[in-house]
Amino acid sequence: MKKIFPSPKLPFAYRHKPVSGNTINGLGETTLRRATQIFHGSGARQLEWARLEIFFALINPFKVYWLNLVNRWLLRNADGPIAAVQQPVVDARQKSQEIKALALELGAGVVGITHLSEQALYKGTNPQYARAIVVLLPMDNEEMAYVTTNRAGAETMRAYMEITRTVIALSQRIRSMGWRARAYCEGADLLHIPLAIEAGLGQLGKHGSLICKEYGSGMRIATVLTDMPLAEDKPVDIAVDDLCVGCRRCTIDCPVDAIGDRKQTVRGVEKWYVDFDKCAPYFAHTVGCGICIEVCPWTKPGRGPGLLEKLLSKRPG
Ligand code: SF4
Ligand code: SF4
Numbered sequence: 375m376k377k378i379f380p381s382p383k384l385p386f387a388y389r390h391k392p393v394s395g396n397t398i399n400g401l402g403e404t405t406l407r408r409a410t411q412i413f414h415g416s417g418a419r420q421l422e423w424a425r426l427e428i429f430f431a432l433i434n435p436f437k438v439y440w441l442n443l444v445n446r447w448l449l450r451n452a453d454g455p456i457a458a459v460q461q462p463v464v465d466a467r468q469k470s471q472e473i474k475a476l477a478l479e480l481g482a483g484v485v486g487i488t489h490l491s492e493q494a495l496y497k498g499t500n501p502q503y504a505r506a507i508v509v510l511l512p513m514d515n516e517e518m519a520y521v522t523t524n525r526a527g528a529e530t531m532r533a534y535m536e537i538t539r540t541v542i543a544l545s546q547r548i549r550s551m552g553w554r555a556r557a558y559c560e561g562a563d564l565l566h567i568p569l570a571i572e573a574g575l576g577q578l579g580k581h582g583s584l585i586c587k588e589y590g591s592g593m594r595i596a597t598v599l600t601d602m603p604l605a606e607d608k609p610v611d612i613a614v615d616d617l618c619v620g621c622r623r624c625t626i627d628c629p630v631d632a633i634g635d636r637k638q639t640v641r642g643v644e645k646w647y648v649d650f651d652k653c654a655p656y657f658a659h660t661v662g663c664g665i666c667i668e669v670c671p672w673t674k675p676g677r678g679p680g681l682l683e684k685l686l687s688k689r690p691g
Contacts, residue, residue: 392422395650399640406642411496413654415563419498423654430658435524438661441531445560448538452545452557460552467605473507476547481540482509484588486573486607490599493568493643501564503554503599505606507544508566508573511537511596512589515675521668527661533594534560541596548600555600566595574607577614581624581633581666582648585614587682590673591666612678613685617671618646624666630656633666 398410413423421427431439463469470487477485486508494506517529541557548555558564567584571577576586583591625633632652637644648666657663672678 392425395423395654398422399647399650400642401638401640401647403641404639408492408495408497409565409641411498411563412650414561419563426654426658433659434661435527438524438527438531441528441535442560445531445535445538448535448542449557449559449561451542452559454546454549456549456554457552463603466603469603470605473544473548473602473604477507477509477540477544480543480547481511481536482544483512483593484510484575484586486570486575487604488569488572488574488606491568491572494565494572496563496565499563501556501599503556504601505599505604506569506573507598507600507604508570508575509537509541509544509596509598510570510575510584510586510589510593511540512593515592515673518592518664518668521664522660524661526664530594530662530664537594537596541598545598545600548598548602551602553600553602555598555602557596557598559596560594562597564597564599566597569597570595571609574610576610577612578646579614579624579670579672580618580621580635580646581628581670582646583667585612585670585672587612587672587678590678591670592668592673592675612682613689614672616685616688617681621671623669623671627665627669628653629665632656 395412398412400407411419411421413421413427415421434442474485487505488508489505490501490503511533513533514529518526520526538559541559545555545557567578570584576584579585579591581591584595585591586593622635625635630652632649634647634649638647640647667673672681
């Protein structure tokens with residue numbers, strides 16, 4: 375392992391070590407099953423790596439801590455009263471366009487809609503909604519260039535706060551139309567990335583994060599779950615694998631060698647996988663790390679569309 379300071383071993387100064395995150399995640403398992411939440415939850419349930427979460431909170435600089443508190447405070451309005459009179463949805467396609475326009479007006483960068491799938495749900499949770507409106511919001515790239523410092527950590531939390539405001543306002547507007555809707559953001563008991571992929575917003579990169587053509591991985595994701603009848607988007611092919619199979623940028627730059635060169639089988643699905651036990655302690659030590667996101671070529675502002683065109687042009691026939 376490369377020499378780093380502070381040592382990522384510090385958060386493991388537990389009297390009892392947590393169960394390996396890779397084991398909990400189902401690395402090597404060939405059967406489909408729901409994910410088990412380990413870390414970074416809403417606080418509703420005790421998680422195996424909760425002590426690392428506490429460590430993370432305690433070492434955060436005051437500004438990040440404060441923004442996080444504000445964010446959690448905003449999330450008290452994630453759900454709320456529903457209008458007694460329900461506005462009927464005659465044309466789901468038309469309504470999807472209206473809801474997407476509304477999300478953009480409320481601050482979203484990109485929006486997609488999909489059904490609420492099993493792969494987005496953690497074991498032991500059961501939100502009873504039909505579909506998901508997934509929202510992306512970019513982070514400030516100049517601030518994120520300071521990754522592993524407090525400055526980038528503060529920008530991450532600022533973006534979370536913005537996107538929280540957007541999805542809360544969107545959920546409130548849907549409830550005012552008489553339909554159930556609940557906002558999910560940072561620390562939510564929901565897997566946003568599978569929903570974003572299904573909603574056609576991007577694909578999974580080798581670094582384990584979503585890549586979209588608009589912002590690369592330099593964004594935050596949040597979701598509104600609802601029962602409103604809406605037309606759903608389809609997954610897109612933006613040639614992420616075309617680049618990831620040959621590119622090693624994130625693999626080389628990850629300070630703890632957490633990013634592998636090959637896809638692995640995780641709970642019955644072959645996909646890119648980041649070694650949780652290596653990444654999480656370093657992540658907690660460094661106000662959210664994010665090196666792999668920053669160095670990814672897709673994240674360079676304005677580069678995505680050109681990169682996509684170039685990658686597609688290289689495909690045979
Ligand atoms: S840095 Fe390269 S390998 Fe890593 S996610 Fe980005 S394109 Fe893929
Ligand atoms: S967040 Fe940091 S430690 Fe984790 S995989 Fe990315 S570069 Fe490695």
